[in-house]
Amino acid sequence: MQTQAPSYAVRPPKRIGGSLSLDFVNTEAWRGDVPQRGERLTSYGELALWAGHLGIVDRAGARLLAQEAALRPEAAAAVLATALRLRGALGRILTAPAAAASEDLAVLNAVLARAPTRTGLAPAKGGFAWTMTDTDPLEQPLWPVVWDAAELLVSGRAERVGSCSDPDCAWVFLDxxxxxxxxxxxxxxxxxxHKARRHYERSRAS
Ligand SMILES: [Zn+2]
Incomplete structure (x- = not known):
């Protein structure tokens, strides 16, 4: 049975990945423990909230995405399904880039192909943001994720991706x-x- 995880509205994502695409992979809790896996992307609204927390969109942008999803529920559900497929593919590709399966690369490439052209930079709150050509705004949370994943792979930095030594956790990070x-x-x-468990085991053994 899957654990019902709380909403990102009440428990924000832990940004331990060190790279956006890795934080995206970590939107699943207890990745390594199939029966206990905790899905955080339970709706398009959660994806929009996550994008807000990660700075992909600002607060107003996250609200706009939620409104758009309410107007086009089927399209939003399709984007959520794409997001979950993408997350699975990225989890496999980024943890073993040399062994990336062509089906997984096809999932990543399909989103990359739909992502808008970045045509410039504009000042934004706290820095700069890309100016982009128009595409379906519902997929907006996924674009920076695929750009980040592609840059990790092209730069060779994906070789530095590690995962948590707790095999049930298996969250990924850039080491x-x-x-x-x-x-x-x-x-x-x-x-x-882990430390507490080792301490307990040692004290029981002695
Ligand atoms: Zn962990």
Whole structure:
């Protein structure tokens, strides 16, 4: 049975991936534990909220996406289905780029092909944003995700993608440590749980 995860409105995403596409893969909790997997993208609205938290759209933009989804529920459901397929493909490609399956690359390439042309830069709150050609706004949350994934792959940085040493967690991250020693998605989370468990096992053994 899947765990019903809380909405991103009440529990914001933990940005531990170090790269947008990796944070996107981590929208599934307990990735490695099939029966306990926690789906956070339970509706298009959650995808829009996630995009808001990750800075893909601002708060007004996230609201506009939710309004658009309410007007076009079938199109929104189709984008959500695409998002989930894309997430599965990215999870596999980015953790083992050398073994990327052509079907997974096709999923990534299909979204890349629909993503708008980036035609310039415009000042935005806290920096700059791309100016883009018009395309279906509902897919907007996915574009920066596929651009980021493509840049990770093209730059070779995807070789630095690691996953949490807790096999049930399996959250992914860009390991920027010098000797690639990062083990945990978060020391405060899986790292501490592991330490506590080891301590418990040791004290029981003695
Ligand atoms: Zn973890």
């Amino acid at each position: 920027t440590s010098r000797n690639r020693s990062r083990r945990w998605c978060s020391m405060a989370d899986c790292g501490n749980r």
